[in-house]
Amino acid sequence: MKYYIILVLITSLFQHAFSQDSTKQNNALLLDYYQNQRFDLAADYLKQNNHEPITNIKILKALAYCNQMNGKLPEAETYYERVYAIDSTSTSVLYSLGSINLRRGNEINAEVFYKKIIAKDSTNFIVYKQLAKISLDKKDVILAVNYLIKANKLNPEDADVASDLGDMYISMKAYNAAEKVLNRAIIADPENMILLQSLVKLEYNQKKWSETANNCEKLVLLGNQSSSILTQLGIAYYNLNEYKCGIETFGQIADMEQTETTYYFTGACYKALKDYDKAISYFQKTITQGIxxxxxxxxxxxAxxxxxxxxxxxxxxxxxxxxQFTExxxxxxxxxxxxxxxxKNKSSAIKYYKKFLATKPAKNQQNYIAYAKSRIELLSK
Incomplete structure (x- = not known):
């Protein structure tokens, strides 16, 4: 089906650009280039058969697309701009120009093109989604939320938008709004891990420990055993007085990913179980980790x-x-x-020079070693 659609598009694009007899052959060759992701060859072929100045919009669009897919973004942008100069009403061209500028890191230009789209089409979900991302990158939280709200209204089941909007609401402590957005999207996709992670974040912030534990367990079963999820699950178990489960959960976190928080709650679980030696051990790890x-x-x-x-x-x-921290x-x-x-404290000077020498300093500290030895000898007289 995919290749059939591509063939139809190519036929539509190029049937008028070549002679009647060669159309089938040209379309077959271009389709082969497209199917094999040889957009460089497709672009070269189009250039060879359409000499400048090219004014045919369909050919310009094809050249722009081939260059875009081939990663030649400046060339793609140039062709799209030529199309835009001929037809400034094309939403697809505006979107392509916005996407190219976004890929090139020029969010200011991308924003201009996207805003031109919503100025004439206020129902374009994808554009609102992109504008929200740009606004977040600009640290304009209020504008980002507004764009996400508009995108969410157009497509409340989109997981990315629902998750981003839910997370924004959570950071603003607008928990009811976050719950409404996330629950609506989860109804459509109950096992979406992105949505479940945002839901866990919400429930954790609300201190709904049973719900937090249930959804963390669901994420673990789905394959998400990240330290973040295990940490939230372990803390939920602790608050539910499931101390052994908490210890087991924190124990699943790799040593490299253990934090001050995980050590603290592990210690707290052991303390609640009256295993005071292990509790102290983990509280000491907490202190070490926190420094x-x-x-x-x-x-x-x-000093x-x-x-x-x-x-x-x-x-x-x-x-x-x-x-006291590191010797x-x-x-x-x-x-x-x-x-x-x-x-001028001789006894302390001798004491600490000896401690210095006892550490067996590196060879590049020979001057210090020699000086320390000479001072010990002199001060001891």
Whole structure:
């Protein structure tokens, strides 16, 4: 059926462009190019048989389409613009120009073409959908919502629009509106995973834990075992007092995808089950996960800045704070040097120089190693 339609379109496009005797042969060749996705050859063939200046709209459209499908967007745009110059009423040409500009990252031009379409056709669902995307990219949330509302009214069963609009309503805490939009679309497609994910987001925000768990379970059965869905499912189980189910669910999340939240609720589940050792273990993981791995560097930078300002006691406190999170050789060395040169605390200087050496610093820190050893020897006298 698909190829039959293509053949009909090609016949319609080209039957007048060639001689009567060659029409069938030309159409067969072009159909072969189309079926084999050889739009480059189709474009070359059209150029060879239609010399410039080409004024026939159907040939220009065909050249534009072939170049568009072949990824030659500037050439495609040029041909569509030539068609538009001849016929500025063509919705399909306006849409193609909008789509090409969108693909090239020129959303401003795309928006202009799409707005021209809705100016004469206020029932074009696809255009409202595209305008909503452009508005979101521009961070114009209100305009995006307005376009999504119009698109949703035209086609309330479209999953992408219903999901996007539902998510926008959720972010605005307009939960009743979100529920209405999502439920209407889900009636038409109960197993649509995009819609179910938005519904879970809604129910989670409403703290409807039974509904959240049910729809998360449905998503898992449908094949969505993402960390996001498992996290929401685990939290729902916790709030439903299904602590063992919560632990099992969080345990399905890969180590690389575990978060501060998943560790916390795992610990909370163990605590509720009175398994206090495991609860403490996971709460400790929560703390570790919640702290930036660069926190030592941040405190060390604060300490170094205080040294520059000659506020040595504050520098000492900052270095000690850095070591509470990560014990790095350079932090031990910096603190030792501070005690040695500025705070004149021999015992502390020796102590931290030794801690620095005990870390077995890298070879590129030989100068620090040599200096630390010499200072320990001198200060110990």
């Amino acid at each position: 930036s791995p660069n926190i030592n560097s941040y405190y060390s930078e604060i 170094d800045t205080y040294e520059t300002l000659k506020k040595y006691k504050k520098a000492e406190i900052a270095y000690q704070k850095a070591l 790095t050789p350079i932090t031990w060395y910096s603190l030792a040097n501070l005690y040695d040169t500025e705070l």
